[in-house]
Amino acid sequence: MRKNFVSITGMGIISSIGNNLEENFSALINKKAGLSQTSHINTIHKNKIKVGEIKYTNNELIDLLGFDKSENYSRTELLGSIAAIEAIKNSGIKSINKYKTGLISATSVGGMVNTEKYYMSNNSGGKSKNYVKSHHAGKSTERIADSLNITDYISTISTACSSAANAIMLGARLIKSKKLDRVIVGGTDSLAKFTINGFNTLMLLSEKECMPFDANRTGLNLGEGSAFIVLESEEIINKEKKRVLANISGYANANDAFHQTGSSDKGDGAYLAIKKAIKIADIKKDDIDYINMHGTATTNNDLSEGEAIKRIFNSIPPFSSTKPYTGHTLAAAGAIEAVFSILALNNNIIFPNLNFKNKMPELNLSPVTEITYKNLKNVLSNSFGFGGNCTALIFSKNE
């Protein structure tokens, strides 16, 4: 293990392409997308839009988790708990409090998915607890912490669509600085009427399956899901002889400082974040073997992100967006794509950018469109959010 790397020893995921790691991997290599009409959200846009929805109902998720049925849960909490519990198991952790362990989660929807159900009802006689107590974004993190038995350091980040990438970055920094021995990092978001209507008013939703980096792209599909990864200190790795899936070698956050919802033409924030992440990883830019792009398939993002990577790389590494599989899972996207990046590294596979047909004339770039086997050492994963929030993470093979 190279010095100053932060090791990843476990991961867990639930998304519209699968309820666990194995199912997600199988869907990825079989080019099986998870986009459909929503069956859980009662919206007038139902027949018009495609979403990356997990088909379990809340009650089914509660059963799977074995949670107490008398309590009031948000879907965000339930999805997060499923992924976090899988991550702990996958890492082979038996006793959570043997080491100083923290939890950092990310969410943008948080409790809004409950708030939107109960907000307008008569909330007298203590009934408002149906949403008042769960509205704050940290509530979902607390539920996950309780199901993992984590009592000390917990944290929730919300920087829109880069949230989970920021949670992963913070976790890596806390391990590096020896503030924590172990930290479970990731994000969770569920589909909500609130976000569907928000993105719809911005005219960013596609009626078709999204087509990142295509000249004729028509916008994004929203998705839901959660993923968590386990980061552990060198001391734990050595003492417990742990299997290391990959290392986090680079990370950085920068701000585009251009517009609340739009990205700058030349992708300044993205450029700065990627450049700094490569510097922190202490590698050459040509050492990046694959980029898992943010690639939302909106007109603005793909152009701006494409310009940013053109500015950085002399020869552009193979790249793809996996959003056509899962939809854009907002605050969870950075974690879901971190898991995909680690799966790519572990299996030396580049997952294809589905639905791509024609190059954007402004960029003249083609993403990887077929399952591609290639020896991968360093994978860059981009996540950008509203408010100009840009984060780049680099995952590296443990050698």
Added chain:
Amino acid sequence: MNKICYINSASSISSQNTFKNKNFFKEIVVSNERTTPALEPNYSEIISKISIRRMSKITKMGIATAQSALKKANIIMPDAIITGTGMGCLENSEKFLKSIIENKEEFLSPTAFIQSTHNTVGAQIALNLKCNNYNMTFVHGSISFELALIDSQLLISENQANNILVGGIDELGKKIVDDTLKLENHYKNGIKAPLSEGSHFFIISSIKTSNSLAILKGIEIYHKIFENEILNKINLFLKKFNISEIDVIILGFNGDIWDKYYKILTDNLFKNTPQVQYKNISGEFSTSSSFGLWLGLELIKKQNIPKEVYLNNIKYNKINTVLLVNQFKGTQFSFILIESAL
């Protein structure tokens, strides 16, 4: 190794007259209202008129206090902007949600949605300053502000930043506040402090200046602490800094049943220490502990404790070391230790 973190400036907008007011200690008001909105300054002197119209209260409060904190510390471009907010942009979130429900998802304007994300205030500050640097937002109930402080301390230790703009911001919102009050009134031992709002920004710096208000010695948060653990946790925390006695303890009493945690401290370890509360004047909100920190800095600066917040009226001869303890309904615990920079 932690590097020394200085607090080089502080700015407050709250339900008290705290914004750019040197005489605040003489103007404290104890209100009997159940909600106390912030006393907002005349923003037209601070923010351009075109921008004001588009901004919600939380953003205006945030930008005004951020600007003031930067100015007081003579910082033009911070190396990082880190915010904490428990409830985020409630006004815009509620506005957009209400229009979704009332208009049955038709004819919606995106404006409220665009500025409803939790990182709106941090993003708007960056946009105003054209600041491309690190920008982060923590959203975890009553430890949101503390998480932002911890991140700033970490950035300084990593040599990634020298001057960091850190703030805690929350706004009251509309129906959700009424419903929160309904719930608190429904409980026998609910929150008695008024529900409120505010914005507090600080410059956390690796550099000591003639303006330095205090040293941020340490900060810790806990998801949960059992009643029988609280004394031990505080002792362990203070031990890390080789501190045997503090001059003042500031506690987040809000009148609910969970005040029992503070009582354990005031009845035992800090029985003979000057004890200060603040939520009786700031009100309760997710980031009210940032008002607590602001008050702690004022105590050090003025070497004086106003009677409205002084709980035990013990004689003191100096205020150099201040410990802040906060929690919310038995979760979201925080300890902050500050020390005079002199």
